[in-house]
Amino acid sequence: MTPLIKKTNKMTMTNKVLTLFTIALLLGLSQHTVAQNFKISSRDNQTTINVNVDKQITWSVTKYGVEVLPEVKIDMSVDGKPLAENPKILSNKTITYNAPITAVVPHKSKEIQDVYNELQLKFKGGFGLQFRVYDEGVAYRFHTKKRGEIEINSETLDITFRSGTRSLFPEEKSMYSHYERLYLDKKLDSIASGQFCSLPVMFNTTDAIRILYSEADTYDYPHMFLQGNSSNKLSALFPKAVAEIKPQPGRRVDRNVIITKEHSYIAKTNGTRTFPWRFFVISNEDKTFIEQDMVFKLSSPLAIENTNWIKPGKVAWDWWNANNIYGVDFESGLNTATYKYYIDFASAYNIEYVILDEGWTKSTTEILGFNPDIDVKELIRYGKEKGVGIILWCLWKPLDENMTEILDTYAGWGAKGVKVDFMQRADQYMVNSYTEIARECAKRELLVDYHGAFKPAGLRRAYPNVLSYEGVRGNEHNKWANYITPEHNLTLPFIRMAVGPMDYTPGAMRNAQEKNHSINFERPISLGTRAHQVSMYVIFESSLQMLCDAPSAYQKDEHTARFISQIPTIWDETKALHARLGEYLAIARKNGDNWYVGAMNNWKARTLDIDFSFLPEGDFEMTIFKDGANANRYAEDYKIEKINVDRNTRKTINLAKGGGWTAILKKR
Structure with missing residues (x-):
């Protein structure tokens, strides 16, 4: 009897071990093979995001009952490791939000209703995701919670569109760019590997649904580009962090640089932070793209206390019209008399500002002194007497090298703002420079207009002294081309x-069919x-809106000028x-x-x-x-x-x- 009992006990223990091993194995496999799915819809129930967490994170979007984005794959490589490889969810939460935002400088509406549903996912490994669904579109962003600094080696965004989708593609030849593109009508599968575009970009599906893609709340991080691969998929592309530059030889040594060395990462940044929102506006009504305000809603709130000094307005501008003033008793050009004439014109037509564009400084690099033919201090004094503020143009490169002294000097003279030109990059350092300029100008109560610039991505909500951006192929191109068509x-x-606002510089007084x-x-x-x-x-839309033509042209046709001045x-x-x-x-x-x-x-x-x-x-x-x-x-x-x-x-x-x-x- 005893041996039998021993044998039975041995078999029982073996069965227990096998059972525990089998359970552990199945649990381990389940963590890697059983996908988790989440769904979140807009308030009007027209738009739904479906999130799939499996060996990787993918999501799709349905609108009007049509799967408009069949698959979007997302990930980030942090310190050489992908965040979302075999991701493990720790928690999930859904919230509903509905509150107004008051815009300090409203480009569309003073009161913006921020209404969305949001899915919050937290993952093992110190990262999370937010997905938002608005009636007009969808958005997502990563956030991390890690000690110290981290290196972002890359960010994955692979967007698969429906077959037959076309794009209005703002193709770039280089990421070193003024971002002033035409929108080329291309089938997605005709966009080859190596071809890429800046943002924003528009897509048109075969179901007559349009999809606008861009980004918001972009701080301490490069701007995104999208590249093709001869299919219905586009993928994210980023400029690497710049390690070394040198001036470009030739006549533009004051503004153009050559990037001679790049880091292996796209950003080195704080390990605990949120990353830029990536968003899609989706609609079968073109009106939606005019009325929506997604960038503003997705961006960081006001960062300055006093905003009473921020005064939007119109600007009499010199460069486009080449100072072609006539019917006067002085020789027009880069001189004090010409700019006093601009100030007189602005005052008479209730135009708030005059810009002194390129040529007012001693040289384009010596921007603390002025052209001996232009008495800037006298112009600022005269403008104040006439109720007209002066905005000063300057190159980014010398400003970046001596920002404190230059901005202190301009503010000390009584200038009302700066027009900063020729940034031409969208890497992490340049994005940080935009923020620094906005912040330092706000401290000195200076307005900012960015030229040679990338598109708006949310900075103006935090710093409403940022009134406009170029990054648009506008009226200035009429000086050398015929593609600025209706x-x-x-x-x-x-x-x-x-x-966001665009400094297109309208107001041409010579017009032609x-x-x-x-x-x-x-x-x-x-x-x-x-x-x-x-x-x-x-x-x-531009809260610093130019009158690009010469005062003489407007005074010759006072009816047009008086009409514009009322807007x-x-x-x-x-x-x-x-x-x-x-x-x-x-x-x-x-x-x-x-x-x-x-x-x-x-x-x-x-x-x-x-x-x-x-x-x-x-x-x-x-x-x-x-x-x-x-x-x-x-x-x-x-x-x-x-x-x-x-x-x-x-x-x-x-x-x-x-x-x-x-x-x-x-x-x-």
Whole structure:
């Protein structure tokens, strides 16, 4: 009996060990083979993100019942190791958020309603993810919680689109760029490996759904680019952190550099932080891209206490018109008399600022002293007397090398702001430089306008003294090219302007239809009608809005100048009335008690019906600036008229080829 009992006990122990081993093995395998899925939808239930956590992290988006983004793969390589390889979830949480944001400098709306549902995932290994779903789009970002500094070697974003998707592709030849691109209509599978674009970028699906992609809240981190591989997939590309540079030999030694050495990483940064939001605006209505404000909503809140000194406004600008002043008793050019004339013009037309562009300094590198023919201190004094502020242009490179002394000097003179030019990069150091300039200028109550710049990515919410960015192929290109067409002008609001203000520099007073156009660097001519240029003051968003032509040109046609001078540069409310990318656009905007309507057209003459039901109760006097009867032949032909309207008014407007229509509505 005893041996039998011993044998039985031995077998029982063996079975127990095998059972425990089997359970442990199955548990271990389950952690690697059983995927976890999460779903989160927008408030209107039209948009849904499906997140899949398996051996890697992927997600997809459904909108209007269509899977518009079949697969998005994401990861980050930190200190040489991928974060999301066999990821293990520690916790998940869903929140709903609904609160207003008040914009200090409103480009679309003063009160922005921030409404979203958010999925929060926390993973083993000290990282997490946030997914947000808005009615107008989706967004995600990583965050990490690690000690000390970390190196981000790379970031993975592989976006797979539906077959047949096309892109309006702002192709770059180099990441060293002014980011002033045309939008090339390309099938995704025609974009080969090695071809890449800057952001923002627009995609058009075969289901007539548009998808805009860009980023927000980008701090201490490079900007993203997207590259192709001859398929329906695009992947993230980043500039490496710069280790060494040297000046480019030749005539542009003061502004262009050659990157001679790069680090192996794209960013070295704090180990505990959030990373930039990556977002998609998705809609089958083009109006959505005009009215949405995703970058602002996804960006860090106000970082400065006193904002009362920040005054948006219009600017009389010198460089585009080559100081072509006439009918005066002095020789125009880079001299004190010319700029006093600009100040007199600005004062007479209630224009808030004059920019002294390239040429006012002793040299482009010696920017603490001025050109002996220009007395900057006297111009600032004279401008103050006339109620006009002076903004000073400078190159980024010398500013970066001596920022404290230069900004102290400009502020000490009484300048109102700086226009910083020729950054031309989007690596981590340059992104940090933008932040430093904004912060240091805010300390000294200086406004900022970035030229030679990448696109807006959220800095202006934290530092509302940042009033505008270039990063747009705008009116200046009319000085040397003929591709700034009405179609291009009607592409910009849906893509580039969708991420923030753009310093396009409107206001050309020499205008031509396509067959009459010619290129003239000293006396540039715009494509499209005079009314097309005027409508930009309502349609194009920039709280520091230029009048690009010469004071003499505006004074010669005082009616145009007086009309433009009445249009503000910030807006309490924005409503898109008609919108078709590349074809036409009509927008109504509110400032105080007044409303403003702008309409623009491509090369096809058309009519649009304007419904004034956006108006409050009461009667309004409407002053209209529209294409003249002969604008299809002579682009400078226009007509100004006044009529009375109310919220029950419906009006059909006529737009010439490359035409425009603008109305100022004041309550009676």
